[in-house]
Amino acid sequence: MIYLRLFFEFFKTGLFAIGGGLATLPFLQDMSARTGWFTTDQLADMIAISECTPGPIGVNMATYAGFLVRGVPGAVTATLGLICPSVIVILIVARILKRFKDxxxxxxxxxxxxxxxxGLIAAACLSxxxxxxTFPKAAGETGLPQIRWQAVILAVILWLLMNLGGIKALKAPAWLKKIGKxxxxxxxxxxxxxxxxFHFAS
Amino acid sequence: MKELFDLFLTFARIGGLTFGGGYAMLPMLQREVVERRGWATEEELMDYYAIGQCTPGVIAVNTATFIGSKNRGILGGIAATLGVVFPSLVIISVIAAFISNFADLAVVKDAFAGIRVCVFVLILNAVVKLGKASVKDALTLCICIAVLAASVLLDLSPIVFVLCAGVTGIVAKVLLAKEGKK
Known part of the structure; x- marks a missing residue:
């Protein structure tokens, strides 16, 4: 029964991958080696697609892997398997927390x-x-990475647009406040x- | 029923607008859950993220389950979770079925290079907001900087940092406070 196995394999991944989306990666590599459901090349595609589509990366990877195995029902099964342990554990933790909140x-x-x-989120922000x-380093390249100046300019402009309106001392005009919100x-x-x-990728 | 549907829809919107994983979801959560709906406070959001780091599973899912269950019990937790994964299921299935080289298209690469810049600025704003809510004195400032430095420099699981910080909090607040009274 392939659906049961899909569910169970992703249930295990969801249970043991602690610390967010990319933590599922080693489990998927292992799964690819054991089950042959997808190749490591397909796994690399999966990461690329997950990173440029909305949604949690772990969920995207499970959906994609499930789809490769058995189409839409496979995708649904794998995703439900992945999120099941989280839901159970968090519901329990939430209940305990409610009782001991004070x-x-x-x-x-x-x-x-x-x-x-x-601090953890600040570290994630840094990465x-x-x-x-910056541009990705070529293999064997050392030293500081090369900076994408276009991207830095865009970042500065975005930051100013989002934040200037909120600084009271500046007495920003109303339109700037509206943009910030x-x-x-x-x-x-x-x-x-x-x-x-501006062809940011090249 | 209406509230459950409301949870589902709000989290579906958050899931559909989050690019780049759990941390990128934070600005959306602040906007939709804290500011617009009042379903959780900034402090609670941080608690959920800290717990999400040391419990199994995807952080985005953990946070959704938490917020849903806080407001509407077990069914609420399930509704919010199904909501947050729903857009992924639809979008990834469509891409897997029709566009095999989606991630290789030049337009997609350019667009996402731009989006990543924006994701960075959004997370930066989120960090500033969280910092204001969580860094209240010298000790909390030290914890924040120490965890930031340790996670950049050391190759350790975040669980270690979260546990250490929790213990530090207990030692500082409960045990040392008792010493002081004696």
Whole structure:
């Protein structure tokens, strides 16, 4: 029963891959070697596609792998398998947390956890910055990576548009405040257009 | 029923607009969940991310389950989770079925090179917001910088940092506070 096996394999991945989307990668490599459901080349395609489509990367990879095996039902099965352990574990954690929310030890732990969480996200932000603002290094190349100046200029402009309106001391005009409050997707779409017009990838 | 559907739709929108994985979802969550809906606070969002780092599974899914279950119990958690994965299922299936070389198209590469720049600035804004909510004194500032430096320099699982930070919090707040009283 291929669907049961798909579900079970991705259930295992979801259960043991701790720390976010790309943590599923070693499990998928292992799965490719054991089951032959997809090749390592297809896995590389999968990563590329996951990174340039919306949605959590782990979920995208499961959907793509499931689709390669058994089309749309396969995609649904693999994805449900992947998210099942998360849902169960988090529902349990959420229930426990609710009961002990006012416990002083729990509160003290969160006092330490929150800045750590911020630090982890700042580190992720840094690695996104390296990917977005510099050229990938060629094999064997050492030293500082080359900077994509076009991308840096776009980043500065975006930052100014999003933040200048919010700085009270500047007495920014109303239109600037309005731009700062736009939905992030507007900036994403505009950046995509800028990327296409100025051939950002080359 | 309407609330469950509401959770599903909101998280489907978040999932459909998030490019580049769990961390990129943060600005969307701040916008849709914290500011627009009031389903969680900035602090709770940070708690969920910290817990999502040390529990199994995809962080985006963990966070969705958390926020859903906080507002509408188990069914809410499931509705939010199905919502956040729904766009992926549709988009990836379509791409897998029709566009085998999607990621190689020049237009797609250019567009995503632009989008990645924007994702960086959005996450940067999110970090500044979170920093304001979480860094309250010298100790929390130290934890934040130490975790940032350690995760850039060391090849360790984030679980280690999260556990250390939690223990530091307990030691500093509960145990040392007791010492002080004696």
């Amino acid at each position: 416990n002083k030890y729990v509160q003290a732990a969160f006092y330490g956890l929150r800045p750590a969480s911020t 996104v910055a390296v990917i977005a603002l 736009l939905h992030p997707v507007v900036f994403l779409a505009a950046s995509a257009v800028v990327g296409i017009i």
